[in-house]
Amino acid sequence: MSRLSTLLRLEAAQTQTVQDASMVSHFHLTEQPLIFLPLNRSGTEASPLAVMFGDDPARPRLLVAPPTGRPTAFREELADHILTYIDGFQNTEHLPAKGKKPSRERHTHAPQLLVANRRSIPYIQRLGRALRFTDLPDGADPARSVGRLGRWLTFFADHAEHPGSAFLLSLTDLLTTRWITGQSRMEDEHLAALLAWIDPPIGATGLSAALEAENPQLPGPDGQLHRPAGPAADPSFDSFELDPLLTAYDDAAKEGNAAAMLRLTDRLHTLLHDYLKPTWDDTWHALGLLRSLPQTQDAQRRWASDRDRFTAYSTYLAEDGRPQPIKDDAVSAARRLARMELAQGAFDAHRALEDPFFMAERRTTGEALTGTVIDVDAHHTIPGARSPKLRPRLTLHTTDPVRLDTGHLLAGPDNPRVHLAVRAITPRGRGTDLLLEVTTLTGTVNKPRTDSVPAVGDTLELTFAPEFFSRPPFPSRENTPWTHGGPQHNHPAAVLEQTEEPQP
DSSP, X not given: OOHHHHHHHHHHHHHTSOEEOOSSBSSOOOSSOEEEEEEEOTTSSSOEEEEEEESOXXXXXXXXXXXXXXXXXXXXXXXXXXXXXXXXXOOEEEEOOBTTBOOEEEESOOOOEEESSTTHHHHHHHXXXXXXXXXXXXXXXXXXXXXXXXXXXXXXXXXXXXXXXXXXXEHHHHHHTTEEOSSOHHHHXXXXXXXXXXXXXXXXXXXXXXXXXXXXXXXXXXXXBOOOOSSSOOHHHIIIIIHHHHHHHHHHHHHTOHHHHHHHHHHHHHHHHHHHHHHHHHHHHHHHHHXXXXXXXXXXXXXXXXXXXXXXXXXXXXXXXXXXXXXXXXXXXXXXXXXXXXXXXXXXXXXXXXXXXXXXHHHHHTSEEEEEEEEEETTOEEOOSSXXXXXXXXXXXXXXXXXXXXXXXXXXXXXXXXXXXXXXXXXXXXXXXXXXXXXXXXXXXXXXXXXXXXXXXXXXXXXXXXXXXXXXXXXXXXXXXXXXXXXXXXXXXXXXXXXXOOOO
8 A cells, every 4th residue: 555545545534535546447347247245155165155246236136055955057047148148249350460460350349247345266176176177967958057157256356466457356456546535455345335434315424324234233324234245144143043044944844844845945045135135236236337437448459458368268269178287387487477467567557647637656665756846858879780770768866756767768648659768777866867768759851750759847647658568589498497387207206296196
């Protein structure tokens, strides 16, 4: 948390009113997202008790796992509904070849899953891992199989870890990038309390409304009980409402009382519906608030990349279809880590260039700065292959903290396409002088572009250019040592590893 965010949180706590942290949305929100609210059975991992989901606020669907026995029918019905939603995105567009990219087809739209809070994302990842290796029963439709659902859930969960991807998003994360409350980040994970801070009833403060909404035993400002939004249920609900009902069902099953079992199943369905329905309403309320924000251009660009990934994975499932491995090999893990680190850097840079608040946050950490141009050499050149290249230089003086190094590439929100490379960093007085070299949109020696070069006295606001975060070259798998995931070449240690019996 930066100093600016901390100050705003303290201001919100003192005034009991939420504070604005941004005026834009950095993530694309589709016209037809799927709200997915899982509720887990207490004491077991990735064993759903119920799931409420749907893409229409007036028509939530509730699936309840059977109180006893294997949840085979529950999983099959869940797979049928979710895969029907995913397969509903069929329209494609043709993209002509551009640069090194060949011509290709891409889906015009893609599915998007929205969950109530951050803890639901790793739960979906565990659920996908538990389902994706499920065998296909004889005569079953592969397109609606539980295993295929597990592969798609794993796909969404994996991309939720990729910075900037919008396939699977937490509504509490989206809300807290726009508004800062006076409660802790852990308390912000309670969707009802967070919404109470952001949109309290008339005459109430954010704090008073949140105190009512976060109490699972008392009705909130809207008259409903707002229990924790999953995947774990409220402990008091488990102890005093759910467990007695499940115990009664077990007793009826032992006695073979089918009528009592049916009656208790209906009561269980009603109980879980009443538990999840307030959270369902809260998710659509949150979505309405978020849709009022303008989306940044980079959000649209990243969503286009997401549609490329959706197209590629849909093609893979149609042609190959094998589930994702249990864990990445060394080469895949290294490449994945590099992609995520670079994506995080580029995503943060884009956010700063498009969001004044995020730029101000980065200034407090030294990853952005504001300074005054004190010297300009508009005719500076460097040697080229055939003729000198125009590379104007300027000196910028700043009193902001600086966490830069020579070679870093900077850009500003006024014209992000103009890149300035850091050539020297010199402390002077209570500030720092930066020698910067313009590397793009300079023109030529004979036809220089003056609009890319600031004048003495101009104020510049700069941060890392997104293009600075380029992917490093990786050796091919064939050129990677077997110790790091490459070909093993019948090495004795590899043979031993393949033949050694697993330890109990």
